[in-house]
Amino acid sequence: MTDTAQRTDPAPAPGPAPRLEMRDLSKRYGGVRAIRHADLTVQPGTVHALVGENGAGKSTLIKILSGAEHPDTGTISIDGTPVSIASTTDAIALGVQTVYQEPQLFPELTVAENFFVGREITRGPTIDWRAQAPRMLELLDTVGLDRSLASQPLGALSIAKQQQVSIAKALLEQASVLILDEPSAILTDAEIEVLFGVVRRLAADGVSIIYISHRLDELFRIADEVTIMRDGETVSSQPIGELTVREIAERMVGGAIAEGVHEAGEHGEQVLELEHLTLEGAFSDVSFSVRAGEVVGLYGLVGSGAAEVGEVVYGMRRATSGRMRAAGDDRHPATPAEAKRRGIRMVPANRTSQGSFSFQPIAFNITIGSLGLLGRFGWVSPKAERRIADDLIRRLAVKTPSGRQPIGAMSGGNAQKVVLARQIVEQPRLLVLAEPTQGVDVGAKEEIHRIIADLAERGAAVLVITTDLAEVQRIADRVLVFRSGRIAHEFPPTASQASLLAAAAGAEEHVEAPRLDTEEESR
Numbered sequence: 001m002t003d004t005a006q007r008t009d010p011a012p013a014p015g016p017a018p019r020l021e022m023r024d025l026s027k028r029y030g031g032v033r034a035i036r037h038a039d040l041t042v043q044p045g046t047v048h049a050l051v052g053e054n055g056a057g058k059s060t061l062i063k064i065l066s067g068a069e070h071p072d073t074g075t076i077s078i079d080g081t082p083v084s085i086a087s088t089t090d091a092i093a094l095g096v097q098t099v100y101q102e103p104q105l106f107p108e109l110t111v112a113e114n115f116f117v118g119r120e121i122t123r124g125p126t127i128d129w130r131a132q133a134p135r136m137l138e139l140l141d142t143v144g145l146d147r148s149l150a151s152q153p154l155g156a157l158s159i160a161k162q163q164q165v166s167i168a169k170a171l172l173e174q175a176s177v178l179i180l181d182e183p184s185a186i187l188t189d190a191e192i193e194v195l196f197g198v199v200r201r202l203a204a205d206g207v208s209i210i211y212i213s214h215r216l217d218e219l220f221r222i223a224d225e226v227t228i229m230r231d232g233e234t235v236s237s238q239p240i241g242e243l244t245v246r247e248i249a250e251r252m253v254g255g256a257i258a259e260g261v262h263e264a265g266e267h268g269e270q271v272l273e274l275e276h277l278t279l280e281g282a283f284s285d286v287s288f289s290v291r292a293g294e295v296v297g298l299y300g301l302v303g304s305g306a307a308e309v310g311e312v313v314y315g316m317r318r319a320t321s322g323r324m325r326a327a328g329d330d331r332h333p334a335t336p337a338e339a340k341r342r343g344i345r346m347v348p349a350n351r352t353s354q355g356s357f358s359f360q361p362i363a364f365n366i367t368i369g370s371l372g373l374l375g376r377f378g379w380v381s382p383k384a385e386r387r388i389a390d391d392l393i394r395r396l397a398v399k400t401p402s403g404r405q406p407i408g409a410m411s412g413g414n415a416q417k418v419v420l421a422r423q424i425v426e427q428p429r430l431l432v433l434a435e436p437t438q439g440v441d442v443g444a445k446e447e448i449h450r451i452i453a454d455l456a457e458r459g460a461a462v463l464v465i466t467t468d469l470a471e472v473q474r475i476a477d478r479v480l481v482f483r484s485g486r487i488a489h490e491f492p493p494t495a496s497q498a499s500l501l502a503a504a505a506g507a508e509e510h511v512e513a514p515r516l517d518t519e520e521e522s523r
Contacts, residue, residue, distance in 0.1 A: 004270050015095045017080030019044040019208040020177055025074030034060040035232040047199060047209040049219045052229035058212055062179055066098045067091035090166055097170035098179040109156030111165055112136055114154050115172060138170040142217035143198050160191035167198060179210045184218060196222050214301035217506035228252060246502055253497040257444055269293030271430050271461035277322035283485035290461040297472035298465045300482030301504050310432045310465045314346040315339040327429045343429035347437060349418050363389035364401035366421045392421040397447055430461045437471060449475050469497045
């Protein structure tokens with residue numbers, strides 16, 4: 001080597017490839033673009049949180065990764081190799097597994113049978129249980145389950161333990177990317193700690209975890225990085241330690257205060273009053289009231305307990321303790337039929353299975369709950385049925401050529417209006433609405449909001465239970481934010497979306513508006 005020769009240091013060795021890279025993904029359903037230019041990068045052996053409001057695009061992104069949907073554009077790589085995921089079978093073969101909030105298993109089978117269903121080790125025509133046992137027991141140890149549970153029916157286990165079985169089954173398939181979809185939503189605090197222990201052990205063993213949750217505070221206890229989505233796009237992706245709960249909430253909602261906030265009107269007598277109401281395992285010590293002409297919103301994330309409050313008010317469940325006075329009666333409605341007799345009506349969140357008769361005509365679906373208005377002595381007057389149905393079709397602007405059209409052939413928004421119409425054939429004193437605009441388009445949502453406002457103006461007390469931030473601000477006079485089975489805060493509708501989300505996610509120290517403790521303050 002001469003004096004003038006220059007020494008060149010070797011280039012640093014490249015680091016390991018990301019376990020998962022999803023780049024520039026887009027997916028359209030008809031005229032609706034679910035995601036656009038979405039990205040997600042997950043490193044080996046890390047817990048990566050994926051957050052966003054309902055409709056932000058998280059579910060579509062995960063469906064694409066798990067092979068349930070196909071992207072219109074974009075690329076996916078695993079361990080640096082481009083892959084095509086055309087089916088769930090492809091995803092499993094590539095080491096991608098999804099564990100959903102409610103275990104997708106067979107409750108009537110034993111834990112051992114659930115482990116190997118569809119992948120049994122056989123000897124001739126029979127299952128070789130002896131050959132299966134070592135791997136099964138190893139996985140039970142991995143997820144912290146007692147080995148004695150192997151012979152127990154899955155349905156006899158708690159939801160938390162069923163979830164651990166689901167995770168163990170995913171590991172049996174050699175999962176290197178494990179998607180946990182709202183895993184803590186229906187767990188107790190003690191069960192969440194067990195779950196976190198399992199997640200940490202898996203990450204330490206090199207498994208990459210995609211952790212989807214609305215509970216923002218818990219992410220700081222388990223996640224290494226966080227990707228935030230809004231309106232189908234990736235807003236940011238970075239180490240979670242660089243952010244606060246407040247900053248995540250603001251990025252999820254864009255930091256804006258919703259427009260078109262509902263203006264409170266005059267309210268009449270108290271129609272619903274709850275005092276220290278408790279339903280064991282769902283909510284506890286819940287106290288609030290709703291007056292005639294008032295719209296009160298219960299806003300909470302999945303598993304917050306808000307939905308179960310509505311079910312108790314309507315007589316679908318029986319409270320464990322506490323007092324409820326509804327529609328002038330101090331007794332808890334024992335059944336929905338009793339609630340109806342007292343002028344209480346409810347529109348359920350699942351209109352397909354609980355709210356409609358899909359093969360029956362619109363007119364039938366509207367009037368079936370009010371047969372006493374249609375005739376006498378058990379005879380139904382077709383003329384009366386048409387008159388009542390046609391009146392509500394016009395009033396609610398249901399788009400249909402005829403009341404004889406089956407409700408199952410209608411769009412989601414129009415079907416929801418028909419379900420709502422049934423509950424207002426006779427003006428209710430108290431109307432409970434669970435996710436009233438879930439799955440409907442923007443135009444139908446506006447019309448349903450108008451209907452709710454009209455019902456309140458006519459004197460009904462309205463209780464709206466929703467996970468839609470913009471909705472609860474737009475239509476409610478007061479917003480009660482639920483978290484972990486309790487009312488965390490009470491807000492006026494002018495509170496920012498970020499404040500409502502922060503309260504629901506457990507970041508009370510970041511909440512802007514103080515709690516309203518008296519009826520006068522709330523008005």
